[in-house]
Amino acid sequence: MKKVLIIEDEEELLDLLQKKIVQEGYEVFAAKDGEEGLAKIKNVKPDVVLLDIVMPKLGGFEVLEAIAKDEDAALKTIPIIIISNSGQPVEINRALELGVKDYLVKVDFTPQDVLEKVKKQIGEGKK
Amino acid sequence: MEQSQKGIFFRLKLIYIIIALLGIGILGANLAINLFWLSPFLENLKQNFLDLELAQAERISYIIRTSVKQVIKNSEEIAISIGVTGIETGEAEIILSRFLRDNPEIKTVSVMGLDGREIQKMSVSRFYGPGDMENLFSSGEFLGGIIGETFVSRVIFSENAEPYIVIGVPVFSFDKNEVIGVLRLELSLWRVWDVVLAVVIGRTGRAYVVDNEGNLIADPDSSRVLQGVNLANIPPVEAAIKGNDFYDLESGRYFNEKNKEVIGVGVSMEELRWGVIVEQSTEEILGPIQSLEKFASLFFFGSLAVLIVLAWMARLLSDSSRKMAKNYTQLEAQKNELNSSAGLLLARDVELSKTQKWLKDALVKSDKARVDLDTERKRMEAVIGSLIDCLVVLDADGKISSINPSAEKVFEVKEEWVVFKNSEELFQYPYLKSLFDTIGKHASCKIFCELELALPSPSEKIFEVVIMPFKDEKENILGTVISMHDITREKHVEKMKTEFVSLAAHQLRTPLSAIKWILRTLLDRDVGEITEEQAEILEKGYKSNERMILLINDLLNVARIEEGRFLYNLAYESIEEIIEEVLVEMEHQTEEKKIELVFEKPPAPLPKIRVDAEKIKLALHNLLDNAISYNKEGGRVIIAAKKDNRTNDIEVAVQDTGIGIPLAQQNRLFNKFFRADNALKINTEGSGLGLFIVRNIVAAHGGKIRCESRENEGTIFRFTLPISSSL
Numbered sequence: 112m113k114k115v116l117i118i119e120d121e122e123e124l125l126d127l128l129q130k131k132i133v134q135e136g137y138e139v140f141a142a143k144d145g146e147e148g149l150a151k152i153k154n155v156k157p158d159v160v161l162l163d164i165v166m167p168k169l170g171g172f173e174v175l176e177a178i179a180k181d182e183d184a185a186l187k188t189i190p191i192i193i194i195s196n197s198g199q200p201v202e203i204n205r206a207l208e209l210g211v212k213d214y215l216v217k218v219d220f221t222p223q224d225v226l227e228k229v230k231k232q233i234g235e236g237k238k
Numbered sequence: 239m240e241q242s243q244k245g246i247f248f249r250l251k252l253i254y255i256i257i258a259l260l261g262i263g264i265l266g267a268n269l270a271i272n273l274f275w276l277s278p279f280l281e282n283l284k285q286n287f288l289d290l291e292l293a294q295a296e297r298i299s300y301i302i303r304t305s306v307k308q309v310i311k312n313s314e315e316i317a318i319s320i321g322v323t324g325i326e327t328g329e330a331e332i333i334l335s336r337f338l339r340d341n342p343e344i345k346t347v348s349v350m351g352l353d354g355r356e357i358q359k360m361s362v363s364r365f366y367g368p369g370d371m372e373n374l375f376s377s378g379e380f381l382g383g384i385i386g387e388t389f390v391s392r393v394i395f396s397e398n399a400e401p402y403i404v405i406g407v408p409v410f411s412f413d414k415n416e417v418i419g420v421l422r423l424e425l426s427l428w429r430v431w432d433v434v435l436a437v438v439i440g441r442t443g444r445a446y447v448v449d450n451e452g453n454l455i456a457d458p459d460s461s462r463v464l465q466g467v468n469l470a471n472i473p474p475v476e477a478a479i480k481g482n483d484f485y486d487l488e489s490g491r492y493f494n495e496k497n498k499e500v501i502g503v504g505v506s507m508e509e510l511r512w513g514v515i516v517e518q519s520t521e522e523i524l525g526p527i528q529s530l531e532k533f534a535s536l537f538f539f540g541s542l543a544v545l546i547v548l549a550w551m552a553r554l555l556s557d558s559s560r561k562m563a564k565n566y567t568q569l570e571a572q573k574n575e576l577n578s579s580a581g582l583l584l585a586r587d588v589e590l591s592k593t594q595k596w597l598k599d600a601l602v603k604s605d606k607a608r609v610d611l612d613t614e615r616k617r618m619e620a621v622i623g624s625l626i627d628c629l630v631v632l633d634a635d636g637k638i639s640s641i642n643p644s645a646e647k648v649f650e651v652k653e654e655w656v657v658f659k660n661s662e663e664l665f666q667y668p669y670l671k672s673l674f675d676t677i678g679k680h681a682s683c684k685i686f687c688e689l690e691l692a693l694p695s696p697s698e699k700i701f702e703v704v705i706m707p708f709k710d711e712k713e714n715i716l717g718t719v720i721s722m723h724d725i726t727r728e729k730h731v732e733k734m735k736t737e738f739v740s741l742a743a744h745q746l747r748t749p750l751s752a753i754k755w756i757l758r759t760l761l762d763r764d765v766g767e768i769t770e771e772q773a774e775i776l777e778k779g780y781k782s783n784e785r786m787i788l789l790i791n792d793l794l795n796v797a798r799i800e801e802g803r804f805l806y807n808l809a810y811e812s813i814e815e816i817i818e819e820v821l822v823e824m825e826h827q828t829e830e831k832k833i834e835l836v837f838e839k840p841p842a843p844l845p846k847i848r849v850d851a852e853k854i855k856l857a858l859h860n861l862l863d864n865a866i867s868y869n870k871e872g873g874r875v876i877i878a879a880k881k882d883n884r885t886n887d888i889e890v891a892v893q894d895t896g897i898g899i900p901l902a903q904q905n906r907l908f909n910k911f912f913r914a915d916n917a918l919k920i921n922t923e924g925s926g927l928g929l930f931i932v933r934n935i936v937a938a939h940g941g942k943i944r945c946e947s948r949e950n951e952g953t954i955f956r957f958t959l960p961i962s963s964s965l
Contacts, residue, residue, distance in 0.1 A: 123752040127759050134764065165744050196747035197740045199798070204807075217751040218787050221758040 112138040113233050116157035118148030118174065119194065120166045124217065128161070128194075131222040132229060136236030145169025149177055152186060158233045161225065162211075164195035164202065171195065175209040190232045194225060265542070287523045288503060291516040292485055294437055295505040298445055299514040301433045303507050305343075309425050310388060310405060312341060317407040317421040325349045325409055325419040326357050334360055345402055345424040349409065352419065354380050374422065379406025383420030386410075390510065393427065393449040399464040401427040401455045430456040431463070442500075443518035448475050450511035469495055469515075474504025478513020481506045491520055628701070628722035630673070634715055638664070645722070648699065649673070669693050677705060677720065691722065699726045739797045746790050753783050792927040795856070796910065799934040810846040813854070813879050813888055813959070814839060820858045821877070827866050828875075835862070838878035844888055845881070847959050849939055854959075857935040858890070860928040861955050865894035867921055887941070887958040898949040907945055908933040916949065932957070 115137045119125040122143070129139050140155050142148035146168040152160060164171035171193060178186050190212045195202070198216035206214050213228055230236075316337045323329035334347050338360060348359035348366075354375025359366040374380050382389025389406035396402060402424045409419040430447055434456045437445040447456040452470025454463050469475045473492045474484035484490075484504030494500045494517060501524075502517025622629050628645035632638060638656045646652060649669045656664055665671040676691045687705040692698070701722040707715045757780040759765060761773060768776070817837060828835045858877075865875040873895040882889050897916050899907060906912045911926035936943045936957045947953035 121748055121752060124755060127755045131759070131764060195744075196751060197744035199736065199740050199743070199794075200807075201736065202740065216747070218747040218754060219791070221762075222755050222764075223758065223762060 112136070113159075113236055114138045114140065114155055114157040115159055115161065115229060115233075116140045116142065116148070116151055116155055117161045118142045118145065118151075118166070118171070119161065119163045120144055121163075127222050128225060131226050132236075135226060135230075137229070145171065145174045149174050152178065152189065153181075153183070156185070157189060159229055160189055160191045161194050161229070162191050164193060164206075165197060172205065172209070175206065175211065179209060192225075192228055192232065194220075284501075284523070287501065287518070288485065288490060291439065291443070291501075291503045291518065292505070294439055294445055295503050295514045295516040298433055298437060298447065298516075299505045299507050302430050302447065302512070302514070303510065305429060306390075306403075306425070306510065309341060309344065309423075310390070310407070312337065313405055313407045313421055313423055314388065317409045320349065320421065321410045321414075321418065322412055325351065331358055331360075334358060338362055343426045343429050345396075345400075345426050347421070347423040350374055350380055350383075350420045350422055352384070352417070356422075357419065377404075377406075377422075379404050379422050380420050382406050383408040383422075384417055386417055392451060393453060393455045395464075395466065401430075401463060403427065427455055431460060434458055437516070439516060440518050440522050442522045443516065445514065445516045448478065448513045448515065450479050452476070452479055452513075455512070467495065472515070474502050474515045474517070475513050478504040478506040478515065479511055481508075481511055484515075627724075628720075630720040630722075632718040632720065633658075634717055636661075636718075639717060648693075648697070648701075648722070648724075669697060673703075673720070673722075676703065690725075699724060700729045701725060735797070739794060743790070743794050747787070750783060750787050750790070754780070754787065757783065789925045792925045792931065795931050796927055799931065799938075807850050807852065808848055809851065811849050811851045811854075812846050813844055813849075813890065816849075816851055816854050817858060817877060817879060817890070820855050820862065823859065824862050824866065827863070831866055831869065832872050833866050833869055834872075834874045835866075836874065836876045838876055840878075840880050844879060845961050847888055847961055849959060853935045853938070857932040857957070858892075860932050861892040864928060865892055865896065865953070867924075868917055869894050869896040881961070882958065885958070886961050888961060889956055889958050891954055891956045893952065893954040895952045898951050898953055899945070899947040900949050901947075904945060904947060908943070 115132050117125055117128055117132070117139060119128065119141070120143055125141055125143070129141055133139050140151055140157060142151050144167045148160075148162065148166075149169060151157070152174075162171045162174060169177075175191070178189075178191075181187075187210070191210070193206050193211050193214045194217050195214070196217050198214060203214045212232060215225060215228065316333060319333050320327075320330040323333065330349065334349070338344060338347055339362075342362070346359065346361040346364075348356045348371075351357045353373070354377070355373045356371040359371060378391055379389045383406035386408045388408070389404075391404035391406075393401045393403055405423050405425055407421040407423075408417045409421050410416065411418045434445050434447060435458050439445065444458050446454060446458070446469075448469055449455050452468050452472075452475050454467040454469060457463050457467075470479065472494060477484040482504075483506055484502070490501045490503065491499060492502065494502070499520040500517040501520050502515055505514045506512075507514065622640070622642045625642055626644055628648050629640075629642040630638060630645050631640045637658050637660070639658065641649070641651070641653050641656060649656075649667055651667050651670065656667070656670065661674065664674065672694055673691060676689060689703050689705070691701045691703045693701070702725050704721045704723075705718060706721070707718045709715050757776050760768060761776050761780065821835060821837060824835060827833075862875065862877065869875065875895075876891075876893045878891045878893075880889055881887075897920065899914050900916060903912075903914050907914075908929050910930045912929070913924055913926045917924065932955075933943050936959070940960045941958040943955065943957040945953060945955050
């Protein structure tokens with residue numbers, strides 16, 4: 112099964128997203144802060160990561176920077192989609208410079224939209 | 239010239255001589271000190287020590303001798319007395335007891351008859367009855383006394399280990415012709431111990447007394463006396479018991495009974511043949527002397543080393559003097575050459591002064607012009623000096639030709655430090671270096687350039703820098719004016735605002751997205767079926783939420799517009815493609831309101847223009863949204879794009895058949911939060927920010943927007959985007 116890692120501190124959003132993606136036949140891992148998220152990226156080696164920006168312990172940018180600095184080059188090939196609610200152009204540009212595949216402002220997208228982005232990145236799940 | 243060369247050699251020789259004299263002097267002084275001062279001094283020191291010891295020994299010897307002699311003398315007087323009274327009489331007894339009382343160091347006193355038997359005997363501590371009387375016929379004191387001679391025994395130790403001597407004195411008859419008995423007394427030597435103990439010689443020194451056999455009879459350590467130590471083999475003792483004094487600088491060093499090397503003297507006590515020895519450890523006496531000797535030898539070898547170094551230096555000097563002489567010859571040659579050149583220069587100088595005179599004349603002629611220029615220059619200086627902005631003027635070579643007071647302050651320099659200095663000199667001022675580094679990156683600037691300069695710590699000021707080259711009529715660059723405007727505060731505020739907006743957006747959007755996602759999940763039947771009625775209610779909630787989301791997005795856009803930086807992803811884009819993408823997004827809305835939306839394409843593809851596509855989409859979206867929302871049902875919206883060859887712009891028009899905008903309110907159309915009266919009646923939801931955003935997007939791209947409208951007939955919005963953009 113294709114593995115999706117969601118790093119999101121808002122529990123409601125995390126739950127809804129998780130449900131939506133699991134329904135489509137993906138294996139979903141969840142992390143509630145950047146630190147847990149980074150650890151899971153290293154352990155789980157997901158096929159795609161949905162990453163929030165404003166989070167406790169370790170923010171999304173710090174996670175991206177940690178991946179960029181990590182010795183394990185394989186981590187850098189994992190596609191990352193930002194799901195954030197602060198989408199100022201400076202932030203979007205910074206994220207794109209750090210190699211993210213997409214930048215979604217949550218409030219402008221539905222869980223369905225996010226799911227579509229996941230599919231676009233790693234293909235259909237197994238129903 | 240040779241004279242001075244000789245002078246140098248002479249001085250060098252003088253230096254050698256001085257060094258040699260100095261060396262000899264030092265060595266000589268050394269030897270003198272060692273030979274004439276130190277050695278005798280050390281000898282003298284030793285001598286002094288020995289003399290001190292000798293003095294002590296003689297003092298002890300004297301005390302002992304006199305006290306023993308005094309006792310003997312007293313005894314002889316007593317012997318005479320009892321010779322008169324008779325040895326067996328009561329008077330004799332009284333005399334003896336008084337004698338005992340007056341001489342406490344006498345332990346016992348007794349009188350022996352001619353047969354050697356004691357007739358009378360008494361002591362301080364004890365009473366002697368007739369049974370206590372002894373026959374001492376064979377004793378030395380009796381045998382000595384009976385032949386008329388005073389006898390002094392060797393030192394004897396009592397039962398309680400007290401050393402004493404026995405003295406025998408003949409008692410003569412009244413007429414002194416015959417011996418009638420012998421007076422015997424035991425003299426305790428504890429007083430000697432007192433004397434020895436009272437002597438203090440250094441830290442390790444001691445004095446002791448031995449009898450004529452070398453037995454220790456008095457020592458500060460009384461226990462040694464009790465042990466009955468014999469020291470006859472110790473050199474000073476050996477000498478003393480032979481009746482010789484022991485006093486010698488060389489052989490004065492010996493090992494005492496404790497096997498410690500000491501320096502001592504021995505004094506023999508004449509007739510008693512006892513010895514008084516005073517000794518002190520060699521270490522204590524010679525320690526300071528030895529360190530003095532060590533120091534002396536160190537000093538000697540040290541100065542020898544200095545002398546060697548001096549000699550070596552002198553050698554070096556002579557080498558370099560040889561080199562100097564060589565250089566000197568070369569210099570001589572050069573100087574001669576210079577001399578001949580000087581002649582030529584002199585001639586040239588005459589020429590120059592002629593030219594100068596001519597120039598001076600010319601200057602006088604242009605004096606008036608110069609006065610005018612001076613006035614002009616002063617006025618310029620006043621203007622530049624009073625500027626708050628920094629101004630740096632460079633000449634054609636890029637060197638600073640002037641700098642105003644504001645710039646002096648910012649760069650922390652003075653005009654005179656930097657004017658016409660080369661870059662290496664300027665780079666020692668870190669702020670100036672950072673300015674030149676920044677300008678360097680824009681070296682290609684030919685007309686006018688604007689850039690940003692952030693000065694390094696601790697200044698950390700940020701400037702907007704304008705570089706403007708100035709030229710003569712022939713377009714030759716004469717120099718560059720650099721003006722700098724402090725925007726530190728603006729930058730700071732901007733950063734704070736960005737941070738605030740970012741946080742506000744996040745905080746406002748997070749609950750909205752939760753509501754949105756929850757409602758969407760329910761509406762999508764992801765968590766089970768819901769009734770049509772339930773779905774309708776949820777849909778209303780969803781729409782209200784969407785409005786809230788749009789409002790916040792509008793507010794964020796406005797915030798960004800006011801930040802002044804609105805365009806981010808500039809790229810060459812096709813305006814037709816952008817329009818078509820927006821049209822797709824609008825389909826849902828047009829269907830709902832049964833509006834016909836038409837795109838009137840240009841006959842030929844339009845040139846691509848440099849824009850931020852997202853922003854253009856947002857502008858088009860807002861315009862189309864208005865055109866649809868305020869249209870009549872079944873109305874029409876036409877969007878068109880064309881190229882205006884006259885202005886070289888692309889013009890986009892959005893035309894509707896809607897309610898129009900009241901004429902009186904059209905001038906406020908693009909204001910923030912403006913909403914037309916008639917629009918409010920139809921739709922209460924608008925934020926009043928849409929057109930404000932549109933105008934700002936267009937303006938940011940260097941375009942213009944205008945509006946033609948008639949109430950109840952419709953509105954046309956036209957905006958332009960320049961084809962050759964400076965963006």
